[in-house]
Amino acid sequence: MIDVIRARLRQGHRTMRYPDAPPPPLPDRFRGRPRIDSSKCQVGCSDCADACPTGAIDLRRDLQGAPRIDLGRCLFCTECASACPEGALGYGSDYRLAVRERSDLVVGEDEELRLADALQGRLRKLFGRSLKLRQVSAGGCNACELDVNVLNTVGWDLSRFGIQFVASPRHADGLLVTGALSQNMRLALQKTYDAVPAPKIVIAVGACAISGGPYIGHSEVANGVEGSLSVDLYIAGCPPHPLTILDGLLRLVGRLEGRRGVRAGAG
Amino acid sequence: MIGNGRAIARSAVPQLPQDEFLGGISAAVAGGARVAAFFGMLDPDPDAVGLVVVLADDRNARLHLGRTRVRGGAFDSLTPACPQVHLFEREIAEQYGLRPEGHPWLKPVRFHSAYRRGSEVFSGKDGKGPTIGVTDFYRVEGDEVHEVAVGPVHAGIIEPGHFRFQCHGENVFHLEISLGYQHRGVEQALRGGPDKRSLHYAETLAGDTTVGHTSAYCQVVEALARCQKTPRAQVLRGIALELERLANHVGDLGALANDVAFLPTAAYCGRLRGDFLNMTASLCGSRFGRGMIRPGGAGFDVDAARVRDLLARLDLAERDTTNAVELLWSTSSVMARFEETGVLAGEVAESLGLVGPAARACGLSRDVRHDHPSGIFRFAHIPLSTWSTGDVFARAYVRWLEVQRSIDFVREQLRSLPPGEARSRVKALAPDHVAVALAEGWRGELCHVALTDAAGRFERYKVVDPSFHNWTGLAYALRGQQISDFPLCNKSFNLSYCGHDL
Numbered sequence: 001m002i003d004v005i006r007a008r009l010r011q012g013h014r015t016m017r018y019p020d021a022p023p024p025p026l027p028d029r030f031r032g033r034p035r036i037d038s039s040k041c042q043v044g045c046s047d048c049a050d051a052c053p054t055g056a057i058d059l060r061r062d063l064q065g066a067p068r069i070d071l072g073r074c075l076f077c078t079e080c081a082s083a084c085p086e087g088a089l090g091y092g093s094d095y096r097l098a099v100r101e102r103s104d105l106v107v108g109e110d111e112e113l114r115l116a117d118a119l120q121g122r123l124r125k126l127f128g129r130s131l132k133l134r135q136v137s138a139g140g141c142n143a144c145e146l147d148v149n150v151l152n153t154v155g156w157d158l159s160r161f162g163i164q165f166v167a168s169p170r171h172a173d174g175l176l177v178t179g180a181l182s183q184n185m186r187l188a189l190q191k192t193y194d195a196v197p198a199p200k201i202v203i204a205v206g207a208c209a210i211s212g213g214p215y216i217g218h219s220e221v222a223n224g225v226e227g228s229l230s231v232d233l234y235i236a237g238c239p240p241h242p243l244t245i246l247d248g249l250l251r252l253v254g255r256l257e258g259r260r261g262v263r264a265g266a267g
Numbered sequence: 268m269i270g271n272g273r274a275i276a277r278s279a280v281p282q283l284p285q286d287e288f289l290g291g292i293s294a295a296v297a298g299g300a301r302v303a304a305f306f307g308m309l310d311p312d313p314d315a316v317g318l319v320v321v322l323a324d325d326r327n328a329r330l331h332l333g334r335t336r337v338r339g340g341a342f343d344s345l346t347p348a349c350p351q352v353h354l355f356e357r358e359i360a361e362q363y364g365l366r367p368e369g370h371p372w373l374k375p376v377r378f379h380s381a382y383r384r385g386s387e388v389f390s391g392k393d394g395k396g397p398t399i400g401v402t403d404f405y406r407v408e409g410d411e412v413h414e415v416a417v418g419p420v421h422a423g424i425i426e427p428g429h430f431r432f433q434c435h436g437e438n439v440f441h442l443e444i445s446l447g448y449q450h451r452g453v454e455q456a457l458r459g460g461p462d463k464r465s466l467h468y469a470e471t472l473a474g475d476t477t478v479g480h481t482s483a484y485c486q487v488v489e490a491l492a493r494c495q496k497t498p499r500a501q502v503l504r505g506i507a508l509e510l511e512r513l514a515n516h517v518g519d520l521g522a523l524a525n526d527v528a529f530l531p532t533a534a535y536c537g538r539l540r541g542d543f544l545n546m547t548a549s550l551c552g553s554r555f556g557r558g559m560i561r562p563g564g565a566g567f568d569v570d571a572a573r574v575r576d577l578l579a580r581l582d583l584a585e586r587d588t589t590n591a592v593e594l595l596w597s598t599s600s601v602m603a604r605f606e607e608t609g610v611l612a613g614e615v616a617e618s619l620g621l622v623g624p625a626a627r628a629c630g631l632s633r634d635v636r637h638d639h640p641s642g643i644f645r646f647a648h649i650p651l652s653t654w655s656t657g658d659v660f661a662r663a664y665v666r667w668l669e670v671q672r673s674i675d676f677v678r679e680q681l682r683s684l685p686p687g688e689a690r691s692r693v694k695a696l697a698p699d700h701v702a703v704a705l706a707e708g709w710r711g712e713l714c715h716v717a718l719t720d721a722a723g724r725f726e727r728y729k730v731v732d733p734s735f736h737n738w739t740g741l742a743y744a745l746r747g748q749q750i751s752d753f754p755l756c757n758k759s760f761n762l763s764y765c766g767h768d769l
Contacts, residue, residue, distance in 0.1 A: 003597055004531050007590050011535050027545065029552030029567065053464040075467060078558050078566065091552075135424040139451050142426050142765050143474025143555050149424045153537035167422035184378055184399040184448045185427060188419045214467045220379065220452035239474065239555070 015157045019250060019259060023095075023243050024155075030241070031076045031091035036109040038066035040088035051083035054207070054216055060108060068108035071097060071236040072210035097236040098248025102226060105210070105236055116233055118254030123199060127173050128253050130162045133203070134172035134196065138189050139182025139221055140213070143239040144206035148176065150242040151249075163249055169193075174201035174232070180208040180221035181228060193229055201232040203252070206239050213238055268331050271639035274490040274702035277718060280319075280332045288318065288335035289345055295322045295331065296349050301620055301633075303330065303705065303714045305355035307363035308727040309383065314338055316363045316383065319729075321703055321716060325638040330703050337365055340386065344370040351620030354735060360388040361397075374402045377447035377768050382455065400429055405443050407433040412440070415750060419448045426764035434750055442745045442753075444738050449768035457728035461488060461562075461696070465725075470557055472730055473766035478504075478511040478547075479708030480730070480766075481560035483715040486641065486704035488562045491696035491719060496642070498685040500564030505643035506680050507550060507559045509673040512709040513584075514543035516624075516666040516673075519761050520592050523663050526755045527604040535591035542584045546577055564690035574681050581681075585674050592667055605660035609744040609756035612657060621740045622733045623711020624669065625760055627653045628661035635707035649676055657744075662759040696723040708733060710763065732766030 016024055026032070041064070048067055049057040056073035057080060059065040067080075067089065080089045098116045099105055107113050119127060137145050151158040152165070166172050169192045181189065193202070204225050207213035212223035225231060235248040250256045269275050283291065296302065304321040315338045322331040344367035346353040356367040358376045364386025367373065375389045380396030389397040406414065413434050419427035427448035433440045453468050469484035470477045482504055489496065496504075521536025544554035551559035551567045558566045569577070595601050611621075616629040626633055630653055636644040637651050652668035654661040698721050706713045711733030720726040741760045745753060 003594060007531055007535070007594055010590055011531075011587060014538055027548040027552060029550075030548065031552050031558075051463060053467045076553075076557075077467060079463065134420075136420055137424070137426045137449075139449050140765065141471035141474035142763065143471070143477070145424050145426065146475060147554070150537075150541060152424075153541065154534045155538050155541060165424055169420075179449070180451055182449060182451055184450055185419065187399075188427065188448070192420050214464060214471050215451045215453075215456075218452045218456060220450055238557070241554070 014154050015160070016155055019256060026093055026095060026241070026243070030093055030095070033071070033092050033094040033097060033113065034069050034074065035090050035092045036067055036069070037088050038063065038109050040086040041066055042086060047083040047085065048080035048089050051079040053077065053079060054211070054214065063108070066108060068106060070106045070211070072102065072105040072234060073207060073213070073216065074236065075207055075214060075238040095241055095244045096247050097240060097244050098251055099234050100232065102210070102231070102234060105234060116248060116251040118257060119201070119252055123201065124254060126199065127201070131253055132164050132166045132171055132173050133176045134169045134174075134192060135165055135176045135178070136189050136192050138177060138179035138185035138209070139215070140179035140206065140208040144178035144208070147239050147242045148178070148205060148245055151246055156242060156246060158246070158249075161250060161253070161255055163253065169195035170197065172196050172200070174203065175229070176203045176205060177209050177225050177229070178205050180212045180215040180218075180223065181225050182221050186222060186228065189225070189228065202229045203233040203235065203248070204231045205235045205245060206237060210234050210236060268329050269703060270328065271330060271635070271703070271705045272486040272490050272641040274697060274700045277699045277701050280334050280701060283333055283335050285335050285337055285342060288320070288333055289343060291333060292320055292322065292352070293345055293349050296351065299326065300324050300331070302351050302355065303712065304716050304729055304731050305352055305359070306716070306727075306729045307359040307365060308718065309363075310336060316365050318342075318359065319716070319718070321714065323639065323705070325633055328639050330639070330705075332701065332703070340364060341366040341368050343368055346370050346372075350618045351736070354739065364388050375447065377450040379447070379450055379452070399447055400445065402445065404431055404445070405433070405441060407440050411435055428764050432750055432753070437749045437751065439745050439748050439750050439753075442742045444742055446738070446764055446767055449765040451769070453769045454728060454730060458725055460725045460728070466562070472769065473732060473763040474555055475515055476511065476708045476710065476713070476732070476763065476766060478507045478556040478560055479706050479713050481556070482508060483704045483706040483713045485560055485562045486706065487702045487715045487717045488693060488696065490702035490704065491700055491717065491723075492562070492693045493697065494563055494691055494693045496564050496691060497687040497689070499687040500689050500691065501642040502680050502684055503565035503568070503689055504560060505647070506677050507547060507556055507565070508706070509677050510543055510547045510550075511556060513670055513673050513677070514540050514547065515709040516670050517543060517588055519666055519758065520595065520663060522758050522761070523605070523659070523755070524595060524601065526758050527601055529595070529598060529601045532591050532594050535587065539584055539588050539591060542580065546580055546584075549573065549577060561690060563693040564688070566690070568689035569684070574684065578678065578681055581674060581678055588670065592670070595663065602660065604755065605663055606656075606658055608659045608752055609748060609759060610656070610658045611740055611744045613655070615743055616657065616740060619739050619743070620736050622736050623707070623709075624665045625662060625737050625740055626711065627651070628665045629657040630655040635705045635712050639705050641704075641706075643680065647676060647680065649673070659755055659759040698723040710734060710761070711737065730769060732763055734762040734764075734767045737762055738767060
């Protein structure tokens with residue numbers, strides 16, 4: 001017993017103060033929201049779009065072929081940045097990638113990413129201070145699940161915000177779905193959704209759940225939950241960093257309202 | 268016969284008559300070889316199916332390849348004499364519509380349509396492929412026997428799978444594990460590659476084994492392209508692979524503590540897992556190693572400042588991990604739950620062909636880094652960590668031994684990084700060749716096999732995740748156990764659903 005107490009003293013208190021203080025520093029090589037500098041783009045060049053494994057880059061006809069990126073498809077890999085001969089594409093350190101509408105994830109250089117706003121009205125009243133979620137994993141690589149799970153560790157301690165994952169859909173206020181929605185999970189996801197009492201919300205986490213991710217177009221998957229369930233919050237990434245997921249959840253329940261410029265420290 | 272990470276012409280793989288091929292597998296396994304991969308592939312003749320086997324001779328660090336052609340839609344099952352091929356044969360039946368006659372447990376693996384049109388062995392509605400979760404489940408009958416069915420959706424934040432327990436009171440007679448819910452068609456999608464998605468498929472075969480699977484994929488590509496990696500690239504990859512092992516093993520030790528309600532170690536290891544993941548993120552920006560392993564070497568290099576930072580973080584993480592994990596072994600309530608729970612006998616593990624820490628915890632000396640070393644592991648030898656008791660304790664303790672060895676390795680390699688480029692150019696793949704790569708992921712042996720066509724594209728790409736070998740080991744470990752020990756036993760294996768389902 002004395003060893004347990006000694007270990008407790010040594011390991012110390014580790015829960016981060018975010019959002020009352022800046023979030024923990026992200027690694028310098030972290031790939032957050034892509035940055036586009038289309039002034040460097042050569043007319044007629046499509047190297048970035050050609051290199052993208054998921055077809056996330058669309059070249060805008062209205063702007064001499066300037067790239068626009070669908071963050072719902074983006075794997076945050078390095079292919080477009082390496083393919084661009086001019087260095088017009090790269091990744092920034094902005095980890096905030098959660099939106100309320102699917103179309104908000106498609107952004108060009110001059111377009112602002114409309115970050116998720118909070119639930120309103122009755123839903124806000126019901127879920128703002130207590131949100132219980134049932135997680136459903138439906139045909140992905142398990143990385144999103146792992147980084148959702150991280151929010152339950154002592155460092156992040158998600159439950160201090162009244163957000164918890166519960167074992168039964170009957171106890172849940174909504175679903176947090178990951179994975180490209182394999183055909184083999186369609187029925188199970190629908191049944192789980194049906195078992196959640198109304199009103200309920202759906203959160204899609206990761207490129208797979210939003211668009212199919214690396215598996216877009218496979219006959220074995222349904223290209224994400226879009227079309228099967230109505231989604232209230234999209235959190236982009238492959239997988240999204242735990243901080244990106246937390247940011248999205250806190251935005252949804254209105255915990256970040258009135259906090260300006262909560263950004264990751266450098267380093 | 269080839270070595271790990273090598274390629275040979277397809278014509279050099281012996282094409283054997285069916286009887287000789289099947290007899291050869293049995294004889295090799297009886298002689299101590301393991302079946303690393305056994306799979307079907309389409310044949311130019313639409314009535315025939317090709318079968319390919321990769322046998323691992325661990326004592327001599329050699330891999331033996333053989334192939335045959337089967338006509339008539341069936342072959343004699345090897346499973347009764349050679350149980351370790353049981354799931355490979357079910358997979359061949361499901362994918363290519365070849366029935367292994369005499370297979371004692373012939374059921375779908377992933378519940379999808381056959382790759383050879385009209386050849387379904389398992390047909391569901393309208394002659395299409397099987398329907399997920401609908402199969403002939405094993406059932407024990409009796410007045411006092413009851414059945415517990417769990418999943419595909421589970422109580423935690425984990426992947427989907429279906430488990431059926433045949434119980435007598437609290438005791439489990441038998442556990443049947445039925446998967447396929449994460450099936451997303453990756454092996455089929457790899458055909459015709461390499462293309463711009465291939466590498467990303469490798470990175471997402473199992474998200475917690477990104478470095479391991481991508482290393483095996485790149486080894487296959489490099490072997491087919493005759494690409495030599497620089498020593499620096501080999502070291503960087505080795506460091507990434509061991510950091511992946513560290514994060515997962517430390518996380519598992521915490522999760523095991525959680526399952527016996529010992530919260531101190533659960534809380535500390537949950538955080539420390541993140542410290543190791545963040546070291547990987549320091550290398551390549553991604554906690555899971557996305558972008559780090561690339562054909563020809565490593566996607567990111569490190570400079571002296573980054574090495575110093577990583578070494579400092581490693582020292583801190585080592586100190587805290589030692590403190591957190593050693594609490595387990597000195598706490599009698601933890602040891603009472605770990606010891607003699609979920610015992611798997613060495614002979615069972617051997618006959619089922621288990622790999623990785625689960626096999627080493629049963630006393631089996633098998634580790635790709637030791638038996639079939641490639642890259643940096645040819646020069647830096649990591650001692651094999653084994654234990655003999657085959658219980659939850661052994662699976663936990665082997666992880667702890669490996670954590671210590673991996674920390675030593677990462678520290679040593681960071682201190683002696685050879686100069687040179689991190690990545691070399693990769694040319695086109697050799698046509699009509701076959702390449703095999705084995706890598707020791709944190710769960711065990713990852714086996715990738717690629718056969719190229721006349722244009723140098725993948726005609727068949729086979730992935731064997733360690734979970735494919737090990738799920739049956741979990742089912743066996745649960746026999747005679749209390750059903751309430753299932754979470755603990757399950758966590759002590761911590762197998763992948765997506766790596767199995769592909």
